[in-house]
Amino acid sequence: MKTLIVIVGATATGKTAAAVQMAQKLGTEILSCDSRQFYNELSIGVARPSDDELAAAKHHFIACRSVAEPYNVFEYEHDALAVLNQLFKSKDTAIAVGGSGLYVDALCKGINLMPDPTPELRAELSARIAAGHLPQLLDELQRLDPEYYAIVDRRNPIRIQRALETIYTSGRKYSELTGEKLPERPFRIVKIGIRCERNELRDRIDRRVDAMMQAGLLDEVSDLLPFRGLNTLNTVGYKEIFEYLDGIKSLEQAITEIKNHTWQYAKKQITWLKRYDGISWVDRNNFEDFLQVFDPKRY
């Protein structure tokens, strides 16, 4: 049976390098599960793999889209399965690596397909929320899908909006759609978690942010000014520098915030990973030793 090796872990733990080494050892290719590395215009700030790394192993889903045409989990799942299908014709293993939990989930477990809301519907719901009408939306949700209403985070507008827009466009309950059983993947999944001691990770994050600045993050972000309204650019490393460019804060403040926010993101990722069973954890400093003896068949 074919095996997908999924490398997970917090940001800045060295997942990218680990995946490349793994790919070289196994002679296979890499699928990225990173919701920001999809974008062509985002490079330094999202720690895209270096040219050398990209040359060392074939990567999919890196810089494959423009920020002007955002990707989403459904498309991603569909495309990723297609890539895997193709890849497994000639290889026994494939590697997935990335820090976006939802995308890792979509790839490993799948995601219930839901219809596209029309832009008008989405805009209308957003407008109602912006106008402070969340309570009315909650009433609608309670009436149309009491099961989901009972468990949603009612203070999170995005959740409410999402549920309502799918209810209105599908004519079915959101809880019904998410409750449908997902088919098993036709391949084995082996999860490898890269771990890094807290202080070391903090330090690595700080140094990586400094390195990004040296590599020209400021220019990268300046060039993206025209797109700053897009959610895709509501991203650590970009939003802070936009504020610097606005004159709202000093460059030093912006850099400190990027470091803090990256740390907060890393912790969020670690929290997310607690939901997975069966991750084989390996300390980043022992990865090479681990790889020496690693045999996917034994996991």
Next chain:
RNA sequence: GGGGAAGUCGCAUAGUGGCAAUUGCAACAGACUGUAAAUCUGUCCUCUUCGGAGUUCAGUGGUUCGAGUCCACUCUUCCCCA
């Protein structure tokens, strides 16, 4: 040496007689099925059987039923004149 302003829970900030005390940041924990590096929640003086209990607003003393808030002195910081 003279005059003025100020010291609040890690940092910043609100509070001029009823306060364990506002807000932001940071920190810590958590949620997550089409925005996911997004969005949202809880904790954040100490102890707690989560009902409360005990100590707080530079320090000491005082006025008051009651003081972060008023008064006196002390310490510290900043600004202006010398």
